Amino acid sequence: MIAQPSAKYPAFAPIRLKDRTWPDKVIDKAPRWLSSDLRDGNQALIEPMNIEQKLRMFDLLIECGFKEIEVAFPSASDTEFTFVRRLIEENRIPEDVTIQVLTQSREDLIVRTFEALKGCKQAIVHVYNATSPTFRRVVFNKTKEEVIALAEYGVSLLVKEAAKYPETDWTFEYSPEIFSDTEVDFAVEVCEAVMKIANPTPEKPIIFNLPATVEVATPNVYADQIEYFCRNISRRDSVIVSIHTHNDRGCAVAATELALMAGGDRVEGCLFGHGERTGNVDIITVALNMYTQGVDPELNFSQINKVVREVEHCTAIKVHPRHPYAGELVFTAFSGSHQDAIRKGLSDMKNQPDQMWKIPYLPVDPHDLGRSYEAVIRVNSQSGKGGIAYLLEEDHGINMPRRLQIEFSRTVQAEADAKGIEVTSPMIFDLFNREYLTKGNVVIGQPISIVEDENGNTEISAVITTATQQYHAKGHGNGPIAALVNALNETLKIDVDVVSYHEHARSQGSKAEAVAFVEMQVESRTLFGVAIHANTARASIDAVISALNRAIAKGWVEVK
Secondary structure (H helix, E strand, O other): OOOOHHHOOOOOOOOOOOOOOHHHOOOOOOOEEEEOHHHHHHHOOOOOOOHHHHHHHHHHHHHHOOOEEEEEOOOOOHHHHHHHHHHHHOOOOOOOOEEEEEEEOOHHHHHHHHHHOOOOOEEEEEEEEEOOHHHHHHHOOOOHHHHHHHHHHHHHHHHHHHOOOOOOEEEEEEEEEOHHHOOHHHHHHHHHHHHHHHOOOOOOOEEEEEEEOOOOOOHHHHHHHHHHHHHHOOOHHHEEEEEEEEOOOOOHHHHHHHHHHOOOOEEEEEHHHOOOOOOEOEHHHHHHHHHOOOOOOOOOOOOHHHHHHHHHHHHOOOOOOOOOOOOOOOOOEOOHHHHHHHHHHHHHHHHOOOOOOOEOOEOOOHHHHOOOHHHOEOEOOOOOHHHHHHHHHHHHOOOOOHHHHHHHHHHHHHHHHHHOOOEOHHHHHHHHHHHHHOOOOOEEOOOOEEEEOOOOOEEEEEEEEOOOOEEEEEEEEOOHHHHHHHHHHHHHOOOEEEEEEEEEEOOOOOOOOEEEEEEEEEOOEEEEEEEEEOOHHHHHHHHHHHHHHHHHHOOOOOOO
């Protein structure tokens, strides 16, 4: 990089649109959508799709709800021509879908294009020529007048060829290519010349595609260009303004959204933003951005995983794991604070299922896109108690008290740190089982006698086995847990006490199990014990023994 980039790269001069209105607009309805995956997206692949892949992609686009699909540049190759013919001859195009094709302003190419479309019920023919100063001077060495003449020539050929096929309902589309870098008043002038030839009407409008072929400025500048064009083009009711943005500055989605606010009627783009260089605008992101604002995008991405698989198969390009809405990791939280917020939000939604969607860090419900919550929270060394608690609760029915969450998270994080890997839900449950549910040195055998008198006093009698001895223990208290703790202290000559006790049902019905959590104090330090049993009383007893065994293993208390 050079020290003074201004000496090499001139800043783009914005247009002076002082009374712009688009900043006060909102997107409150779906635009017309055109998928260009089979044309603009396809031409940018290292290995373009073969016919079978294109047919598979076409079927996917239909399934997603696209009503306008740019399918080919039929005069470019026999493969492209054959693909269009198969769509038509095999009756693959639904009645409510219009295919679009692209051609340059050359007579032989336009004639070939219309031959490819013979027998089609309805079609859009898209012709273009470059209009920007750089292309006029450097690439084509043409004056403004010559550029206008070329546009007029191309559209006049469309009108001429369309007349040969009256059985087809034709729509014409014209692009002043590199509109984003064209003097906006000149772009209007070229399109006015085209309109005089195409003679559109409100019932039969012309489509003007205004592409950010190369993204040269911030999105607000593109929005100003679109608003200027919409204001100054005549017969606006006979014009469909189509937005076609590329992502050279990484702003294609933003530019598209602002352009819709500025008056655009139609969006052209590709699934996952495939296309030349940095790609076209990602239609999935634009559509689902609308969806999260309560606007029906009139496209269906409710099976986003299938869309990912099909596009990856057809293009041989992997979808990035952080790609908005569709990436493998976009509904995943590793950060402890994020996990805790998501867990609390999901719990709140369960308690109030009719409320509007407001979950921290999740702008859209993964279920709406065919994703599950299983991958929302994943655990590594950066994770906190919230994610671990969520996975144990959702996958294994164990709802830990908050202080146990803190205690157990240290065990999980130590495992993640030691192995340097993501800790999966089964691994977490295995760690939990080893830490809390595995038998230790002290065991309470059967039978256990628990007798409660009319005043609530409880007597417990049990056989306690340690590593070296067996005891017949007896204790009293104001409940089974208190009675057991007193029996342990008296029999084993230790000093432990219960700080808190929690329990919940792990499942429902005849096979329901109780999960008991006991927080025990040993020598001014506390730790938890956990047990799972079909009998609630037995679960509480085993939880006390779990805590005692953990204290013994840590060397906090000695039992002979």
